[in-house]
Amino acid sequence: MSPRSSLADAARTRAAILAHGTAVASVEGLAGLTIGRLAADLGMSKSGLLGPFGNKETLQLQVVEAAADVFWREIWEPVADRPAGLPRLAAVCGSWVRHLARPVFPGGCFFIAAASEFDDRPGPVRDLVLGYADRWHRELRGQALRAVADGDLPAGTDPEQLIFELTGLVLALHQALRLRQDAGAVPRACQGMARLLGVPVRPTA
Known part of the structure; x- marks a missing residue:
């Protein structure tokens, strides 16, 4: 096997471990991640995973870090080309709602679970x-400041x-979807965000 093939195989193995790790952690918490648990799930030896x-x-x-890459790719990147300020903030809110409603991780929002x-x-x-x-908060705040400066x-x-109130709606949405399995939570979250922003919020990228 060539060194290039070995490096590619190692990268694929690492990516598979991290993908499974984010899924497990979203349900069972980061504390539930152990070398032994992931090795057994993935059919690997502990030494191979270590x-x-x-x-x-x-x-x-x-x-x-892998979960953050997914979060950024799911929520920010699809709307990064929207005009800065209110248009981008409303679009980000919509993709944030969509991220929770899909859901991307089996346990819901990885970072809500990890923060708790x-x-x-x-x-x-x-x-x-x-x-x-903090980085996410700064990004949202920056768009809000631009929206105020633009008069929007x-x-x-x-x-x-x-941003506090928008985040509160996201937390309420997450609980309604995960704990109560409330199908009406998505339009209610969008309605609340739209009331705060003064423009429609739609759960699409």
């Missing part, structure tokens, strides 16, 4: 989850309050 990761914490960190699991657990995993949450939102709009 190679790319080394230990449980490194595995958890890389699973968080690690909010009181100091350490590198919490720091990474918080870092991604009222001059007195508080961007922090707006």
Whole structure:
């Protein structure tokens, strides 16, 4: 086998491990990720799985990073070409709703679950989850600020309050979909977002 083939095989194996890891963590939490569990699920030896990761914490960190890539690709990238400000913010809200409604991960939103699991657990995993949450908040706030500057939102709009309320609707939607399996939650979430933004919000990319 050529070195190039070996590298390609290693990359495919790592991608398969991370994809399965994000799915498991979305349902059972990052604490449920163990080398032994994933090795058994994927029909690998523990030593074979240890190679790319080394230990449980490194595995958890890389699973968080893989989930962040999916989140960004699902929610931000499809609407990144919309005009900055209110058009992009409304489109992002729509793709965020769509991401939860599909759902992309079997346990619902990976980051809602991870934030709840690690909010009181100091350490590198919490720091990474918080870092991604802060990055998302900054992106949304930036679009809200642009919308105010453009006059598309009222001059007195508080961007922090707006993002707080939009995030609250997402959390309510997640609970309604996962816990209560409420099919009417998606239009209600879109209605609430539209009321805050003053423009329609549709759960499409």
